[in-house]
Amino acid sequence: MWNYKDFIGIKNLTKEDIKHILDLSFEMKQQMINDKAREIKQTRGNMTTLFFENSTRTKHSFYMAGQNIGLRVTDLAIGTSSVQKGESLMDTLQTIDSMGTDIIVMRHSESGSQEFAARNCKASIISAGDGTNEHPTQALLDAMTILDKKGSFEGLKVTIAGDILHSRVAKSNLYLLNKMGAKVTFTGPTTLVPKAITQMGAKVCYDLKESVKDADVVMGLRIQMERQNSGAFPDLREYNKTYGIDGAIFDYAKKDAILMHPAPVNWGVELDRSLFTAPYSVISEQVTNGVAVRMAVLYMIMEYRNNRK
Amino acid sequence: MRILIRNGRVIDPATNRDGKYDLLIEDNKIIEVSEKIDTDADKIINADNLWVMPGLIDMHVHLREPGFEHKETIETGSKSAARGGFTSICPMPNTNPPIDNEFMVEYIKVKAEREAIVNILPVGAITKGQLGEEMSNIGNMAAAGIVALSEDGKSVMNANLYKKAMIYSKNYNLPILAHCEEKSLAGKGVINAGSKALELGLSGISNDVEDIITIRDIILAESTGARLHLCHLSTEGAVRFLKEAKQRGVLVTAEVCPHHFALTVDDITGYDTNYKMNPPLRNRNDVDAILEALKSDIIDVIATDHAPHHEYEKNTTMDEAPFGIVGLETAVALTITELVDKGIITPMQMATKMSFNPAKILGINKGTLSEGSIADVVIIDPNFVGTVEPEKFASKSKNTPFKGRSIKGRVNYTFVSGIVVYDVANE
């Protein structure tokens, strides 16, 4: 049973919480893909998306998810709002909150902004990512994809390559996979994969082949252009040569290993273009599962709110 | 007006007194300290089981006036000081406009004269506008009465300009209060670099940010002969450099803030912005090095870096919140609780680091209870047990991570020039 007003991170969830959400997600997906739209669980309420960072895909995924379960969905367009004129996060949140929305789906560039919003709003806050802290629905959709393909998390080796230091996806995945019994290995340039992350229960290895060896899941992360400009590595060409994943690297993984990526992919940087049609790529399924997971989370939060009324 | 303080434990580094004495104040001066004073007085204070120390001197505060009066003013800051046992405080020049010429110094002095209940000893900026481009009016400010120079809030990154200012300041015998921070390394860091920062997804401030400028400043102090005072020292490395420099006879002193000996980065709870200060809370090994250096007198001074911010400014994300916490009203209790009670320093060392040494470094005739000196006195109850209650602060701001913390020790009386500016009975 879900017992929190907000959904802002994986870190404080229990294994049971995660199982509960994943079960509901699979249920949602069944109804969704079997074209039984009329059978999808329905709820009532308002949802506002508030994206301080651009992400057409994630926002649209939440949008679809909300509409699928019967929410009235609106977006506060940050680009054209007074936020551009120096309105504070607190002001923006209070304004939306005062209008009486049930749910605010927020993405913000600062770590802890979700916790801040949750503390200051009557509405339920659902994180679509905050800074380099967490991106919880991404971890859930990744988990759903892994569970779908592997049947269980127990003992799985999951290798994640890229900018771990600045990745909220990597961290939410680490929290979730650790709780569920999988083992995570991080790889990437030493400037972007801090050794200290071993204290959070990950393995760190700076050799890509070694990292991928016997992996059940190989995940590439998007390399942000800013990182190169900040001097974390010389250029994208060198990054690709050292840490880019291609078919040859994939041979080191287990025979039935799957390839994942949170999308959008920089083809030719973190993933070789030849993998675009690779049979072991589950990237498009991740996108589908993203909608299902978000439907589950939104539904669960609305149930919580309705039960409390 | 005569005030007789009876039977207190007088702790006075200047005269090396530590024992039961009576102390007699007449008008603005201490006129007698002896084992038994039999005389009439307008007011007799029984100081049984209390400590009587020279009024505390805080070399490092931010009074926010002019420019940020919603956070603090000279008036409210001075009341906060009095409540904390401080009789003299040194406001840093990072106001708006900054204190970088004699007119601004005059302004502070006039405001202080009119509104402050403790002594306000202004610090002047090293560069004009604190922009790090041109030397400020150091000579004119010295004539107007500044007691030190500082670019606090940042370092003068241009080493050539900084070195010239150090040489120039020697003519006025002003100490340089150095905030040591290598800007490009600090980046957008908000808490100590390491696993906590990683976990919270926050940019980190590593020890080398402070260490690099600390060693640079020591090198420049040595080559110029200027008097260098390291502000709010927070790292094990800085302690090591300081110790080594002192051994070689470099004119360097240092201060530490209570939060840097009372807390570590592991005490940070979630995204509580009251734990955001600069330098940040460090690791256990850093705190241990600081404690050892306090004990062995490598660290000369305890200063607060009192940095008031309004609640609305702190009620935001870690990235957006300003650095700093208030400190004037918690310094005595934290020092007693964390240092004296734990046997790390003696009450005499406490008086030395919070009054005698600051006076010596600033070159002012204070920090003493000797007969004939101005009666700046504090009476402390070292046995009081309580909790930190920000709602009672006299400061305009309540931004402290110590709220609710159990503490020992409090200030009972503060006298400035023989006048009671704080009396706990009026709480």
Ligand SMILES: [Zn+2]
């Ligand atoms: Zn400073």
